[in-house]
Amino acid sequence: MTMGSHLTPLARSHIEQADVVFAALSDHIVEMWLQRMHPDVRSLQPYYAEGKSRMKTYREWVDLMMAEVRIGKRVCAVFYGHPGIFAWSPHKAIEVARSEGFDAHMEPGISAEDCLYADLGIDPGRLGCQHFEASQLLFYERRIDTAGYLVLWQVALVGDRSLARFETGPAYRQVLVDLLSRDYPLDHEVIIYRGATLPIEKPRIRRITLRDLPGTTLTAEQTIVLPPAAPLKPNLAMRARLEELDKAVAVA
Protein backbone atom coordinates (compact mmCIF):
# COMPACT_ATOMS: atom_id res chain seq x y z
CA MET A 1 0.00 0.00 0.00
CA THR A 2 1.42 3.33 -1.05
CA MET A 3 0.58 6.54 0.78
CA GLY A 4 -1.71 8.78 -1.25
CA SER A 5 -2.14 6.18 -3.98
CA HIS A 6 -3.91 3.16 -2.57
CA LEU A 7 -6.43 4.27 0.04
CA THR A 8 -9.85 3.63 -1.51
CA PRO A 9 -12.46 6.43 -1.45
CA LEU A 10 -14.76 4.22 0.60
CA ALA A 11 -12.07 3.36 3.15
CA ARG A 12 -11.29 7.05 3.52
CA SER A 13 -14.95 7.79 4.06
CA HIS A 14 -15.11 5.18 6.83
CA ILE A 15 -12.13 6.81 8.51
CA GLU A 16 -13.63 10.28 8.28
CA GLN A 17 -17.05 9.21 9.53
CA ALA A 18 -15.84 7.14 12.49
CA ASP A 19 -15.98 8.35 16.09
CA VAL A 20 -12.62 6.78 16.85
CA VAL A 21 -9.88 5.37 14.59
CA PHE A 22 -7.34 2.72 15.61
CA ALA A 23 -4.20 2.41 13.52
CA ALA A 24 -1.80 -0.47 12.88
CA LEU A 25 0.40 0.92 10.15
CA SER A 26 3.84 0.16 8.83
CA ASP A 27 5.23 3.69 8.65
CA HIS A 28 4.91 6.57 11.07
CA ILE A 29 4.61 9.09 8.22
CA VAL A 30 1.54 7.21 7.02
CA GLU A 31 0.26 7.38 10.58
CA MET A 32 0.77 11.16 10.52
CA TRP A 33 -1.17 11.27 7.26
CA LEU A 34 -4.00 9.32 8.87
CA GLN A 35 -4.07 11.81 11.73
CA ARG A 36 -4.93 14.49 9.16
CA MET A 37 -8.09 12.57 8.31
CA HIS A 38 -9.45 12.22 11.83
CA PRO A 39 -8.88 14.02 15.15
CA ASP A 40 -8.92 10.83 17.26
CA VAL A 41 -6.43 8.36 15.78
CA ARG A 42 -5.06 5.90 18.34
CA SER A 43 -1.92 4.02 17.37
CA LEU A 44 -1.81 0.35 18.28
CA GLN A 45 1.99 0.28 18.13
CA PRO A 46 2.59 0.86 21.89
CA TYR A 47 1.05 -2.51 22.71
CA TYR A 48 3.92 -4.46 21.17
CA ALA A 49 6.90 -5.42 23.32
CA GLU A 50 9.95 -7.56 22.73
CA GLY A 51 9.44 -10.86 24.54
CA LYS A 52 5.68 -10.31 24.82
CA SER A 53 3.53 -12.71 22.85
CA ARG A 54 2.06 -10.92 19.87
CA MET A 55 -1.09 -12.89 20.54
CA LYS A 56 -1.46 -10.99 23.80
CA THR A 57 -0.95 -7.75 21.87
CA TYR A 58 -3.55 -8.69 19.27
CA ARG A 59 -6.08 -9.62 21.94
CA GLU A 60 -5.49 -6.26 23.61
CA TRP A 61 -6.20 -4.58 20.27
CA VAL A 62 -9.52 -6.41 19.94
CA ASP A 63 -10.42 -5.45 23.53
CA LEU A 64 -9.60 -1.80 22.82
CA MET A 65 -11.77 -1.74 19.71
CA MET A 66 -14.63 -3.59 21.35
CA ALA A 67 -14.59 -1.34 24.43
CA GLU A 68 -15.39 1.59 22.13
CA VAL A 69 -17.96 -0.39 20.16
CA ARG A 70 -19.75 -1.41 23.37
CA ILE A 71 -20.24 2.18 24.47
CA GLY A 72 -21.88 2.97 21.16
CA LYS A 73 -18.97 4.46 19.21
CA ARG A 74 -18.56 4.02 15.49
CA VAL A 75 -15.11 2.42 15.31
CA CYS A 76 -12.76 2.17 12.35
CA ALA A 77 -9.51 0.18 12.56
CA VAL A 78 -6.95 0.94 9.87
CA PHE A 79 -4.38 -1.69 8.98
CA TYR A 80 -1.77 -1.20 6.29
CA GLY A 81 -2.32 -3.09 3.05
CA HIS A 82 -5.35 -5.34 3.20
CA PRO A 83 -6.75 -5.62 6.74
CA GLY A 84 -7.71 -9.23 6.24
CA ILE A 85 -4.40 -10.54 4.96
CA PHE A 86 -1.84 -11.71 7.51
CA ALA A 87 -3.73 -9.93 10.25
CA TRP A 88 -5.51 -11.69 13.11
CA SER A 89 -7.24 -8.95 15.04
CA PRO A 90 -9.36 -7.45 12.23
CA HIS A 91 -11.02 -10.81 11.61
CA LYS A 92 -11.37 -11.41 15.32
CA ALA A 93 -12.80 -7.98 16.09
CA ILE A 94 -15.44 -8.41 13.39
CA GLU A 95 -16.27 -11.88 14.68
CA VAL A 96 -16.64 -10.66 18.27
CA ALA A 97 -18.63 -7.57 17.29
CA ARG A 98 -21.07 -9.61 15.22
CA SER A 99 -21.43 -12.20 17.97
CA GLU A 100 -22.51 -9.38 20.28
CA GLY A 101 -25.04 -8.09 17.79
CA PHE A 102 -23.11 -5.17 16.33
CA ASP A 103 -22.76 -4.45 12.63
CA ALA A 104 -19.19 -4.94 11.48
CA HIS A 105 -17.50 -5.44 8.15
CA MET A 106 -14.13 -5.28 6.43
CA GLU A 107 -13.20 -3.07 3.50
CA PRO A 108 -10.56 -4.62 1.23
CA GLY A 109 -7.34 -2.75 0.66
CA ILE A 110 -4.43 -2.94 -1.75
CA SER A 111 -2.04 -5.43 -0.23
CA ALA A 112 1.63 -6.16 -0.73
CA GLU A 113 0.50 -9.14 -2.79
CA ASP A 114 -1.33 -6.85 -5.21
CA CYS A 115 1.70 -4.58 -5.51
CA LEU A 116 3.96 -7.59 -6.00
CA TYR A 117 2.02 -8.80 -9.04
CA ALA A 118 2.23 -5.35 -10.60
CA ASP A 119 5.86 -4.63 -9.77
CA LEU A 120 7.23 -8.07 -10.67
CA GLY A 121 4.99 -8.56 -13.70
CA ILE A 122 3.51 -11.80 -12.43
CA ASP A 123 0.06 -12.97 -13.44
CA PRO A 124 -0.97 -15.67 -10.95
CA GLY A 125 -3.50 -16.96 -13.46
CA ARG A 126 -0.87 -17.95 -16.01
CA LEU A 127 1.10 -20.63 -14.19
CA GLY A 128 -0.51 -20.57 -10.76
CA CYS A 129 0.88 -19.11 -7.57
CA GLN A 130 1.11 -20.59 -4.10
CA HIS A 131 1.35 -18.41 -1.02
CA PHE A 132 2.55 -19.63 2.35
CA GLU A 133 3.47 -18.04 5.60
CA ALA A 134 7.07 -19.30 5.61
CA SER A 135 6.91 -21.03 8.98
CA GLN A 136 3.94 -23.08 7.84
CA LEU A 137 6.21 -24.84 5.36
CA LEU A 138 8.41 -25.92 8.26
CA PHE A 139 5.69 -26.77 10.77
CA TYR A 140 3.49 -28.80 8.44
CA GLU A 141 3.76 -31.16 5.52
CA ARG A 142 2.78 -29.03 2.53
CA ARG A 143 3.01 -29.82 -1.16
CA ILE A 144 4.92 -27.30 -3.27
CA ASP A 145 4.06 -27.07 -6.96
CA THR A 146 7.25 -25.98 -8.71
CA ALA A 147 5.43 -25.39 -12.01
CA GLY A 148 3.95 -22.21 -10.54
CA TYR A 149 5.24 -19.29 -8.51
CA LEU A 150 5.91 -19.75 -4.81
CA VAL A 151 5.49 -16.68 -2.59
CA LEU A 152 6.69 -16.91 1.00
CA TRP A 153 5.69 -14.36 3.61
CA GLN A 154 7.43 -13.43 6.84
CA VAL A 155 10.66 -15.20 5.99
CA ALA A 156 12.49 -12.82 8.36
CA LEU A 157 10.97 -14.67 11.30
CA VAL A 158 10.69 -18.11 9.76
CA GLY A 159 10.65 -20.90 12.30
CA ASP A 160 9.71 -18.73 15.27
CA ARG A 161 7.37 -20.70 17.49
CA SER A 162 7.15 -18.17 20.29
CA LEU A 163 5.21 -15.26 18.74
CA ALA A 164 7.49 -13.17 20.91
CA ARG A 165 10.27 -12.44 18.42
CA PHE A 166 10.27 -10.11 15.46
CA GLU A 167 13.01 -11.92 13.56
CA THR A 168 14.87 -15.21 13.71
CA GLY A 169 18.15 -15.48 11.80
CA PRO A 170 20.39 -17.27 9.28
CA ALA A 171 20.20 -20.68 10.98
CA TYR A 172 16.41 -20.61 10.72
CA ARG A 173 16.52 -19.52 7.09
CA GLN A 174 18.96 -22.36 6.44
CA VAL A 175 16.30 -24.81 7.65
CA LEU A 176 13.91 -23.25 5.15
CA VAL A 177 16.50 -23.50 2.37
CA ASP A 178 17.11 -27.15 3.23
CA LEU A 179 13.41 -27.80 2.84
CA LEU A 180 13.08 -25.83 -0.39
CA SER A 181 16.14 -27.54 -1.85
CA ARG A 182 14.13 -30.74 -2.02
CA ASP A 183 12.15 -29.10 -4.82
CA TYR A 184 14.46 -26.39 -6.18
CA PRO A 185 18.15 -26.35 -7.15
CA LEU A 186 20.31 -24.22 -4.86
CA ASP A 187 21.13 -21.89 -7.74
CA HIS A 188 17.43 -21.22 -8.33
CA GLU A 189 16.46 -17.56 -8.37
CA VAL A 190 14.89 -16.03 -5.29
CA ILE A 191 13.34 -12.58 -5.62
CA ILE A 192 13.27 -10.45 -2.48
CA TYR A 193 10.48 -7.92 -2.76
CA ARG A 194 9.23 -4.96 -0.83
CA GLY A 195 6.61 -2.58 -2.17
CA ALA A 196 6.77 1.19 -1.92
CA THR A 197 5.14 2.63 1.20
CA LEU A 198 5.85 6.29 0.51
CA PRO A 199 5.19 7.68 -2.97
CA ILE A 200 8.77 8.91 -3.31
CA GLU A 201 10.01 5.33 -3.05
CA LYS A 202 10.44 2.68 -5.71
CA PRO A 203 9.67 -0.98 -5.08
CA ARG A 204 12.74 -2.75 -3.76
CA ILE A 205 13.51 -5.86 -5.80
CA ARG A 206 16.61 -7.94 -5.24
CA ARG A 207 17.51 -11.21 -6.92
CA ILE A 208 19.68 -13.80 -5.21
CA THR A 209 20.10 -17.57 -5.39
CA LEU A 210 18.40 -19.92 -3.00
CA ARG A 211 21.71 -20.91 -1.45
CA ASP A 212 22.38 -17.28 -0.49
CA LEU A 213 19.10 -16.81 1.36
CA PRO A 214 20.39 -17.69 4.85
CA GLY A 215 23.16 -15.11 4.66
CA THR A 216 20.92 -12.37 3.31
CA THR A 217 19.48 -9.89 5.79
CA LEU A 218 15.71 -9.71 5.59
CA THR A 219 13.17 -7.44 7.21
CA ALA A 220 9.61 -8.29 8.20
CA GLU A 221 8.28 -6.24 5.30
CA GLN A 222 10.09 -8.29 2.69
CA THR A 223 8.52 -11.16 0.80
CA ILE A 224 10.34 -13.76 -1.23
CA VAL A 225 9.23 -15.18 -4.56
CA LEU A 226 10.53 -18.32 -6.22
CA PRO A 227 9.79 -18.40 -9.96
CA PRO A 228 8.70 -21.70 -11.49
CA ALA A 229 11.34 -24.40 -11.68
CA ALA A 230 9.53 -26.89 -13.88
CA PRO A 231 7.28 -26.76 -16.96
CA LEU A 232 3.58 -27.52 -16.72
CA LYS A 233 3.06 -31.26 -17.09
CA PRO A 234 0.08 -32.31 -19.22
CA ASN A 235 -2.47 -34.42 -17.38
CA LEU A 236 -3.04 -37.02 -20.06
CA ALA A 237 -5.69 -38.96 -18.16
CA MET A 238 -7.86 -35.88 -17.63
CA ARG A 239 -7.37 -34.75 -21.22
CA ALA A 240 -8.51 -38.16 -22.44
CA ARG A 241 -11.59 -37.97 -20.23
CA LEU A 242 -12.44 -34.51 -21.50
CA GLU A 243 -12.02 -35.69 -25.08
CA GLU A 244 -14.48 -38.50 -24.44
CA LEU A 245 -16.86 -36.03 -22.85
CA ASP A 246 -16.58 -33.69 -25.84
CA LYS A 247 -17.39 -36.58 -28.19
CA ALA A 248 -20.39 -37.61 -26.12
CA VAL A 249 -21.68 -34.03 -26.03
CA ALA A 250 -21.22 -33.71 -29.84
CA VAL A 251 -23.20 -36.92 -30.49
CA ALA A 252 -26.06 -35.98 -28.15
Next chain:
Amino acid sequence: MSDTIDLLEAIGKNASLRHASGQELADSLERADASEALKAAAMTGDSSLLCAELGHKPMIVNHDVHAGWKEDENEEDLDPGKTDPDPSPEPDKG
Protein backbone atom coordinates in the same frame (compact mmCIF):
# COMPACT_ATOMS: atom_id res chain seq x y z
CA MET B 1 7.23 26.23 3.02
CA SER B 2 4.62 23.70 1.94
CA ASP B 3 3.44 20.95 4.21
CA THR B 4 5.37 17.71 3.65
CA ILE B 5 2.52 15.33 4.46
CA ASP B 6 0.23 17.17 2.04
CA LEU B 7 2.89 17.04 -0.65
CA LEU B 8 3.47 13.33 -0.15
CA GLU B 9 -0.25 12.70 -0.49
CA ALA B 10 -0.32 14.85 -3.62
CA ILE B 11 2.56 12.89 -5.17
CA GLY B 12 0.86 9.59 -4.37
CA LYS B 13 -2.33 10.76 -6.09
CA ASN B 14 -0.74 12.24 -9.20
CA ALA B 15 -0.10 9.98 -12.19
CA SER B 16 2.64 12.26 -13.51
CA LEU B 17 4.47 12.55 -10.22
CA ARG B 18 4.09 9.07 -8.72
CA HIS B 19 6.41 7.48 -11.26
CA ALA B 20 8.48 10.53 -12.14
CA SER B 21 12.26 10.37 -11.94
CA GLY B 22 13.96 11.66 -8.82
CA GLN B 23 15.11 14.75 -10.68
CA GLU B 24 11.66 15.50 -12.12
CA LEU B 25 10.13 15.06 -8.71
CA ALA B 26 12.73 17.27 -7.07
CA ASP B 27 12.09 19.98 -9.69
CA SER B 28 8.34 19.83 -9.04
CA LEU B 29 8.92 19.98 -5.31
CA GLU B 30 11.22 22.97 -5.74
CA ARG B 31 8.40 24.81 -7.48
CA ALA B 32 6.00 23.72 -4.73
CA ASP B 33 8.28 25.17 -2.05
CA ALA B 34 8.90 21.78 -0.44
CA SER B 35 11.19 21.27 2.52
CA GLU B 36 14.86 20.46 1.94
CA ALA B 37 14.32 17.04 3.55
CA LEU B 38 11.52 16.13 1.16
CA LYS B 39 13.43 17.35 -1.87
CA ALA B 40 16.46 15.29 -0.86
CA ALA B 41 14.35 12.21 -0.13
CA ALA B 42 12.52 12.53 -3.46
CA MET B 43 15.74 13.02 -5.40
CA THR B 44 17.31 9.87 -3.96
CA GLY B 45 14.21 7.78 -3.23
CA ASP B 46 15.54 7.43 0.30
CA SER B 47 12.65 8.04 2.68
CA SER B 48 14.94 7.88 5.72
CA LEU B 49 16.03 11.42 4.81
CA LEU B 50 12.59 12.58 5.96
CA CYS B 51 13.50 11.65 9.53
CA ALA B 52 15.28 14.98 9.94
CA GLU B 53 11.96 16.74 9.47
CA LEU B 54 9.32 14.25 10.57
CA GLY B 55 11.22 12.26 13.17
CA HIS B 56 11.81 8.54 13.33
CA LYS B 57 9.47 6.06 14.94
CA PRO B 58 10.25 2.38 14.42
CA MET B 59 7.09 0.51 13.48
CA ILE B 60 6.41 -3.17 14.00
CA VAL B 61 4.59 -4.63 11.05
CA ASN B 62 3.55 -8.10 12.22
CA HIS B 63 -0.20 -8.35 12.64
CA ASP B 64 -0.81 -12.04 12.47
CA VAL B 65 -0.27 -15.29 14.27
CA HIS B 66 1.91 -17.81 12.55
CA ALA B 67 0.79 -21.17 11.36
CA GLY B 68 1.70 -23.07 14.49
CA TRP B 69 -0.57 -21.15 16.80
CA LYS B 70 -3.93 -22.44 18.00
CA GLU B 71 -6.92 -20.36 19.05
CA ASP B 72 -7.28 -22.09 22.40
CA GLU B 73 -3.61 -21.75 23.33
CA ASN B 74 -2.58 -19.50 26.22
CA GLU B 75 0.20 -16.96 25.84
CA GLU B 76 2.03 -18.75 28.65
CA ASP B 77 2.13 -21.86 26.48
CA LEU B 78 3.89 -20.02 23.70
CA ASP B 79 7.31 -20.27 25.26
CA PRO B 80 9.74 -21.24 22.48
CA GLY B 81 10.89 -24.31 24.36
CA LYS B 82 7.40 -25.51 25.11
CA THR B 83 5.36 -24.96 22.00
CA ASP B 84 4.97 -27.76 19.52
CA PRO B 85 3.04 -26.90 16.40
CA ASP B 86 -0.21 -28.76 16.26
CA PRO B 87 -0.48 -31.21 13.36
CA SER B 88 -3.85 -29.76 12.33
CA PRO B 89 -3.45 -26.15 11.22
CA GLU B 90 -6.13 -23.60 11.69
CA PRO B 91 -7.41 -22.16 8.43
CA ASP B 92 -5.32 -19.55 6.73
CA LYS B 93 -6.17 -15.98 7.68
CA GLY B 94 -6.03 -14.62 4.20
